Amino acid sequence: MHFSPRIYSAGLMMVLAFFLIGSGRPPHGTSTAPTVHLPKTVSVKDFARKYGFTDVKVSKEQVHLKGRVHELIFSKHSRRAELNGTVVWLNDAMVVEERQWVLSQTDVQLTLKPLLVPAELLKGCGYQVVVLDAGHGGEDGGAVSPTGLLEKQVVLDITNRVRALLMAEGYKVYVTRHNDRFLELAERPRRAEKWNADVFVSIHANSGGASAVGTETFALSLPGYPSTNQSAGSAVPKDSNPGNLFNQANVSLAYAIHHALVHQNQLTDRGLRRARFAVLKNAPCPAALVEVGFLSHAQEGAKLAKAETRAALSLSIATGIDNYLRTVKKAVISADIAE
Ligand SMILES: [Zn+2]
Missing domain, CATH: 3.30.457.10 (Copper amine oxidase-like, N-terminal domain)
Structure with missing residues (x-):
């Protein structure tokens, strides 16, 4: 199915058009955005x-x-x-x-x-194929802990664990990299598209000032709206990206993962946020990016070095993805029965 992302000029009405189009697979032949008149x-x-x-x-x-x-x-x-x-x-x-x-x-x-009410909105989504994306790799080490542990190693281990857990639940799971190799950002969502992904989840560990700590999960920013971390006064892109076709599913997926992560691991909750990361912008399906913790923080970096911490985080990420996919499956089946 082909649906070319369209470039819109103005903020709110255009953003609202997305919820009428729906968050799942875009309908055939959608060539014009519906006009909506809702109070702001x-x-x-x-x-x-x-x-x-x-x-x-x-x-x-x-x-x-x-x-x-x-x-x-x-x-x-x-x-x-x-x-x-x-x-x-x-x-x-x-x-x-x-x-x-x-x-x-x-x-x-x-x-x-x-x-x-995710079930109302996810009827058009898929629930079988998961693509996991371990951030960085090869010459790109990503964040570094005070003891020299690299993000690319931590997130590869977590990704492989999440993969095993989801495969055991019967999902078809692909990973964009399963070893220490460099992969262009653009290549990652491209692979998800090739594999007909129903969800795309990119896994990272964070870097910041010495006191920065906690877990955050990102969904793609809305056209015309700043990203959560964007400084006031900087330009806000109005253009829609391919990933904006899945606005509602993006946030359902990101919340499911974030909620499981924060509550099962007593993590500092930095919240469900918005960002225009390349892998989210070009995702061919509902997508989220997880920053499991700050590798740059002395205590959190030491925790991420432990296999038991990574196993617990992996279990939560898998639980969140599974919860989201179960919700989709229920929504799709009940919609089929109603037809
Ligand atoms: Zn990263």
Whole structure:
């Protein structure tokens, strides 16, 4: 199936068009983006009612929503939110409009809805083929720990463990590299395309200042929106990338992995973030990039040097991918029955 990514000129309406197109395999013959007229913001009260949050409490710093299944906490005038104890960075801050707390429609449709009701949105996705991408390799060592351990070694070990775990669950799993070799960034999503990937997960370890610590998972940034780490005032690309065809599935996948990682390993939670990494931009399917921890941090680097830590992280990444794929499978089967 071929669907050429289109270049759009303007921000919000174009971003919203993606949720109408859907997050799964793009439909045949989609040649024009549908015109949508939705309000730019949604009051937190209306949002809570629509998604089954029966309890709404406003404290000094936050707005807390609680329902039968989910708990969601928004920080006032901030992009920081927490879903079921896991940090999620929004595209827009929750702000006050006409004396009400409001969220942007973009975040409701393309960040929160895919996390709260993923089954509704994943009907068009696949659930069998996993492509794992161990970052760096060969002459590109990646991040370095204070003791000289290289990112390329750590992430290859984790990737091979995740592969074994998912194969044992019956998935078809490919890896972009299974040994210490250099691979161009562009080649990685290209391989995923060749193998008809249903998900693409790139695995990395981070590098930063001596005190930087914790785990973060990335989904591709939305066109017209800055990446989470982008400094204020720098240019925001408006163009859509091939990976933006899967906006809703991207965030569901990234959250599933991040939630499992953070909660099963007591990690510092740096949140589900957005970035325009090359492998995410060109992914031919729903994709996420995991930074398991800071190799550059003395304690975290020492932890990543231990096989037992890498085994635990691998189990969580595999669990997250498996949870996402099970959700897709359920959604596809129930859609088939309904037809
Ligand atoms: Zn890396």
